[in-house]
Structures are given as structure tokens and as C-alpha cells.
Amino acid sequence: MLIRNKALFNKGLMLMGSFLCVFVSLFLPIWGGHGNGLDAADNMFNRLSKGSSYFIPGVKEDALKLEGKSVTITVKVKDAELAPRAVENLVKAGATAEFKDGAITYSGDLGKVLGAALIDADDLFNNRGPAVLERYAATEKNAEKTIVKAWWAVLDPSIKELQKQKLIQEAKVVGQVNKRGLEPGYNFYGINSEKVLDNVLPLVGLLAFYVLYTMWYGYAIFDMFAGIGLGMSKPKTKSEA
Structure with missing residues (x-):
């Protein structure tokens, strides 16, 4: 390899090695x-x-407004293994529910059903899994997460069914229960909650490191290529005779 500027090439090589x-x-x-470091940043x-x-x-608060609203809904649950648990959840919430021919049919007070789902989601979000297990007398592994997942599995297809019944506002609330209640509860279970204002320095430090590290790699490549004569320069303009 032909090195035209050894000092510049060695500088780039040193940057690449340290990178x-x-x-x-x-x-x-x-x-x-x-x-590792990636896990620490992700956490x-x-x-x-x-x-x-x-x-x-x-x-x-939105779910509470639907108390007294009786509905009858038939939905197909994509994960059939969650169907029995979903039926148990609904019955525990005061509804009547049956799983037959691959579909769940349930009737009851929609507000109370959603309220029960949110209680489970709230416990999971705040890392109170044992409270969910005790409520349902569940003993199987990861049952607290399965319970919340089963709520989502039966409520998600319920949105379209409610829309078909012209219950648009009710369908909107069910969507919010899933998106802003059950999903955060399930996804953040076991994770401690922290505020951005309490972690300004680590956050700024991590972002600064990301920018510095990107430039670090860029300058290493730039100097190594410049050292072998593959630099970037403005082309000279030919003067006319």
C-alpha cells in the first residue's frame, strides 16, 4: 500500500484502533x-x-364514564391459548363469557370490564405483580403478564366490533385502555421508573458520547484515506489561454 503522508495515516490508524x-x-x-454497555444505555x-x-x-376516568353501558360482543382471539384466561378475566370482572368455535362471546358492563383491566395494568406498571396473582389465585409462571396480555387479546378485536355496533366513543375508550394502559403495564413491568429531570447529566453525557464517537470514527476513516492520497479537495480550475 502506498502511503503518501505517513504522519496523517498513523493518526487515522491510531484513532481507528482506539475506536x-x-x-x-x-x-x-x-x-x-x-x-454490557448497550444494555446499560437501553435500561x-x-x-x-x-x-x-x-x-x-x-x-x-374515561372508563368510569362507561359504567352502566351493557354490551354483548363476539370476537376471535388470535392466540387461542389466551382465550381461557381471557374468559376468566371477564368473569372476574362481572361479565358472562364463553369460548366456543374459536371465538369469545361476552356480555356485561363495559365500564366495569375496562376498570378491571386497568387495575391489573396499573399493578403491573407499578411492579405489583403479586397483587395480580393474588387477585386471580394464579400460580403458573409469569401468570401476571399472561393475565394482562389476555385482556389485550380480547379487547383489541372488540374495538372493531364496537364500531360495527355504532358505539364509536366506547370503541375509542377501549383503544385507549389497550394503548395507554395495558401495553405500558405489560412492557414496563419489572422496570424502575425515573424522571428525565433527575437524570439530565447521564442523558446529556450519553448523547455527547454518541456524537463524539461518531466523529471519532469519521475522522479515523478520513485521515487514513487522506494518508494514502485519497483525500477530498476542491478541483483546480484550468486557466484559459
Whole structure:
């Protein structure tokens, strides 16, 4: 390989070598906890996301307005294994429910059904899984998550069925229960909640590192290529005779 500027090439090589050392270290369990650097960063962003994703109290108010609204709905649950658990959830909420021919038919007070689902979601979001297990006397592994997942599985197809019955506002509330209640509860279960204002320095430091690390790699490539004569320069203009 023809090196035209050895000093510049060596500078780029040194930058690339140090870049790779840091890169490899990001995959080693030396950043605290039980994971690597990527896990540590991911966990921090998950904690911050959870701190700004607690919408359940507001959704509960909307669900409360639907108490006394009786509905009868037949839906197909995509995951048939969740159907028996979904039926148990509905019965526990005071509805009548039956799983037959691949579909669940349930009747009851929609407000109370949604309220029961949100109680489970709230417990899961706040890492109170044992409270969910006790409520349903469930003992199987990860039953608290299965219970909330079963709620989502039966309520999600209920949205279209309610729309078909011209119950548009009711369908909207069910959608909010799923999106802003059950999903955050399920996804953030087991994660501690933190506020962005309490983690400004780590957050700024991580973003600054990302920008610096990107430039680090860019300058390494730039200097190495410039060292072998493949630099970027403005072409000279030919003067006319």
C-alpha cells in the first residue's frame, strides 16, 4: 500500500484502533449491573420512558364514564391459548363469557370490564405483580403478564366490533385502555421508573458520547484515506489561454 503522508495515516490508524477498543468494550460486562454497555444505555432509556408513560389514571376516568353501558360482543382471539384466561378475566370482572368455535362471546358492563383491566395494568406498571396473582389465585409462571396480555387479546378485536355496533366513543375508550394502559403495564413491568429531570447529566453525557464517537470514527476513516492520497479537495480550475 502506498502511503503518501505517513504522519496523517498513523493518526487515522491510531484513532481507528482506539475506536475499536472502545467498541469492543461496549459488549463486555464492565459497565455495571449484569449487562454490557448497550444494555446499560437501553435500561436507562427504558427507565426514563417509563417515567413519562403513566397515563392509566386519566384512562380510568374515561372508563368510569362507561359504567352502566351493557354490551354483548363476539370476537376471535388470535392466540387461542389466551382465550381461557381471557374468559376468566371477564368473569372476574362481572361479565358472562364463553369460548366456543374459536371465538369469545361476552356480555356485561363495559365500564366495569375496562376498570378491571386497568387495575391489573396499573399493578403491573407499578411492579405489583403479586397483587395480580393474588387477585386471580394464579400460580403458573409469569401468570401476571399472561393475565394482562389476555385482556389485550380480547379487547383489541372488540374495538372493531364496537364500531360495527355504532358505539364509536366506547370503541375509542377501549383503544385507549389497550394503548395507554395495558401495553405500558405489560412492557414496563419489572422496570424502575425515573424522571428525565433527575437524570439530565447521564442523558446529556450519553448523547455527547454518541456524537463524539461518531466523529471519532469519521475522522479515523478520513485521515487514513487522506494518508494514502485519497483525500477530498476542491478541483483546480484550468486557466484559459
